[in-house]
Amino acid sequence: MAYVSIPAYWKTIPQRYSLIGLRCKNCGYINFPAREICAKCGKKSEFEPIKLSGKGKIYSYTIIAAGSTPPEFLLQEKYVGSYPVAIIELVEGPKIVAQLTDYKIEELKIGMEVEAVFRKIYEDNQVIRYGIKFRPIRKRRIHKGS
Amino acid sequence: MYKVAIIGVGQTRFGEFADKGVKELFVEAFLEAINDVDKGIDPKEIEEAYIGNLGVGGIQLGNFSSMAVDQIGLHGIPATRVENACASSGFAFRSAVMAIMSGVCDVVLAGGVEKMTDIPRDKLRYWLGVSGDTEWERLAGMTFPGVYALMALRHMHQYGTKREHLAMVAVKNHKNGAQNPKAHFQRETTLERALNSPMVAYPLTIFDCCPVSDGASVAILCRADLAKKYTDTPIYVAGFGAGTDRLSLFEREDFTTLMSSVLAAKQAYKMAGIKPKDVDVAEVHDCFTIAEIIAYEDLGFCKKGEGAKLIEEGETEIGGRIPVNPSGGLKAKGHPIGATGTGQIYEIVKQLRDEAEKRSRQVSGAEIGLTHNVGGSGGTAVVHILRRG
Ligand SMILES: [Zn+2]
Numbered sequence: 397m398a399y400v401s402i403p404a405y406w407k408t409i410p411q412r413y414s415l416i417g418l419r420c421k422n423c424g425y426i427n428f429p430a431r432e433i434c435a436k437c438g439k440k441s442e443f444e445p446i447k448l449s450g451k452g453k454i455y456s457y458t459i460i461a462a463g464s465t466p467p468e469f470l471l472q473e474k475y476v477g478s479y480p481v482a483i484i485e486l487v488e489g490p491k492i493v494a495q496l497t498d499y500k501i502e503e504l505k506i507g508m509e510v511e512a513v514f515r516k517i518y519e520d521n522q523v524i525r526y527g528i529k530f531r532p533i534r535k536r537r538i539h540k541g542s
Numbered sequence: 543m544y545k546v547a548i549i550g551v552g553q554t555r556f557g558e559f560a561d562k563g564v565k566e567l568f569v570e571a572f573l574e575a576i577n578d579v580d581k582g583i584d585p586k587e588i589e590e591a592y593i594g595n596l597g598v599g600g601i602q603l604g605n606f607s608s609m610a611v612d613q614i615g616l617h618g619i620p621a622t623r624v625e626n627a628c629a630s631s632g633f634a635f636r637s638a639v640m641a642i643m644s645g646v647c648d649v650v651l652a653g654g655v656e657k658m659t660d661i662p663r664d665k666l667r668y669w670l671g672v673s674g675d676t677e678w679e680r681l682a683g684m685t686f687p688g689v690y691a692l693m694a695l696r697h698m699h700q701y702g703t704k705r706e707h708l709a710m711v712a713v714k715n716h717k718n719g720a721q722n723p724k725a726h727f728q729r730e731t732t733l734e735r736a737l738n739s740p741m742v743a744y745p746l747t748i749f750d751c752c753p754v755s756d757g758a759s760v761a762i763l764c765r766a767d768l769a770k771k772y773t774d775t776p777i778y779v780a781g782f783g784a785g786t787d788r789l790s791l792f793e794r795e796d797f798t799t800l801m802s803s804v805l806a807a808k809q810a811y812k813m814a815g816i817k818p819k820d821v822d823v824a825e826v827h828d829c830f831t832i833a834e835i836i837a838y839e840d841l842g843f844c845k846k847g848e849g850a851k852l853i854e855e856g857e858t859e860i861g862g863r864i865p866v867n868p869s870g871g872l873k874a875k876g877h878p879i880g881a882t883g884t885g886q887i888y889e890i891v892k893q894l895r896d897e898a899e900k901r902s903r904q905v906s907g908a909e910i911g912l913t914h915n916v917g918g919s920g921g922t923a924v925v926h927i928l929r930r931g
Pocket of ligand 1: 434439
């Protein structure tokens with residue numbers, strides 16, 4: 397029982413895999429996800445595809461408790477338990493909704509800087525659905541030698 | 543345009559009823575509404591019906607309205623199922639009002655029904671959350687409480703609202719529900735219990751969420767100039783408004799307001815010729831506690847960002863400046879999705895007629911009442927303003 401059919405999912409793969417947004421040539425607004433009529437100016441204008449950087453900040457987040465996840469995420473619930481889902485405000489402007497990964501739950505907060513990574517999202521009808529998750533940007537110190 | 547009056551209302555208790563299906567529930571609410579018309583009405587005088595239903599636990603997804611009027615012996619009249627998620631019967635009521643205003647009909651039925659507890663828990667997970675955005679929000683693992691949790695966290699961030707304020711909404715609505723024989727939950731709760739119950743979607747606990755309920759509600763409306771033929775205490779529809787917003791929360795600019803509610807309220811106040819401060823009693827859409835705080839602001843009961851202060855100061859309790867959800871609201875009265883909107887109408891009609899079953903729940907001297915019914919996470923919203931005499 398699939399909520400979003402496989403063909404419907406496939407049609408959005410450029411956005412789900414590569415964060416391709418559409419810049420409206422009439423008003424400049426970046427539409428994400430893709431659409432035919434600009435969400436800002438309401439015109440059926442021309443759009444220019446634009447690759448979003450995948451960098452942004454947490455605008456809001458929640459932690460979905462185990463036991464309340466959508467059925468598509470039962471496997472994740474079984475192996476991981478509760479998981480955070482966030483709204484990320486990208487540096488280019490658009491907000492997107494995605495799960496977080498490689499996080500420490502206690503350090504999550506509004507305004508935290510994150511970047512997009514390619515990950516498995518869920519399995520349905522024996523098909524693995526891939527997409528984007530976000531992880532905190534850490535300033536790593538590189539140690540050389542031992 | 544004609545003016546519109548409500549001449550009868552009926553509502554089942556909201557709750558979990560193993561022995562009642564969608565048909566039995568609807569018939570029960572219908573019969574109560576017919577009997578509520580104090581000077582009597584022949585059901586055959588009803589010319590049209592609008593019925594709210596989302597179809598959860600449905601035995602009949604297509605042509606639901608035909609099944610519903612068939613069950614009440616009114617097959618023959620035009621009937622339409624209205625689906626706007628949790629605002630289905632609020633919008634059914636609006637359609638009934640417009641059918642009378644336009645002069646097409648004199649007497650119209652508006653109602654709603656939902657049977658949710660018949661579905662196995664795992665299948666219910668598929669149904670809950672279908673009224674938000676499925677393609678992106680849900681496929682990120684988001685849930686319906688999760689979407690309101692995102693709003694709550696932003697409200698806390700922007701305005702300093704605290705989890706305690708959310709819990710205060712739960713405590714107030716449980717207190718009111720405990721006085722309502724038709725409520726799903728008829729017991730009080732404490733701030734401590736609400737705060738320390740299990741998290742569903744941080745920062746929302748199970749006590750911040752409304753239950754899954756069965757139930758039905760019906761209102762009978764007629765042209766205002768004919769109302770006295772049916773009842774000595776008609777309640778008039780003074781104004782209404784409705785709106786929509788971006789379906790996905792993440793595509794909205796501000797998470798701390800529902801634009802659909804703001805637009806709906808603005809139209810309703812204008813049509814009724816009143817200001818928010820003129821409202822004596824309101825039933826608002828508290829599917830989650832944060833939704834009630836946001837509703838205070840969107841409906842103009844306080845300034846933007848001051849919803850937490852309003853609940854903290856007790857202004858929305860019975861006896862306060864603007865009592866909200868004397869029925870217990872969705873939180874305690876229950877939320878049978880398709881039945882909620884006309885269930886709010888039921889409560890306000892009873893309040894304006896001074897007929898609350900228990901006096902402790904009656905808002906004394908209420909003359910103007912407001913209902914506020916939201917679909918999903920604000921994708922749709924509808925507001926009605928009702929008036930006595
Ligand atoms: Zn544009």
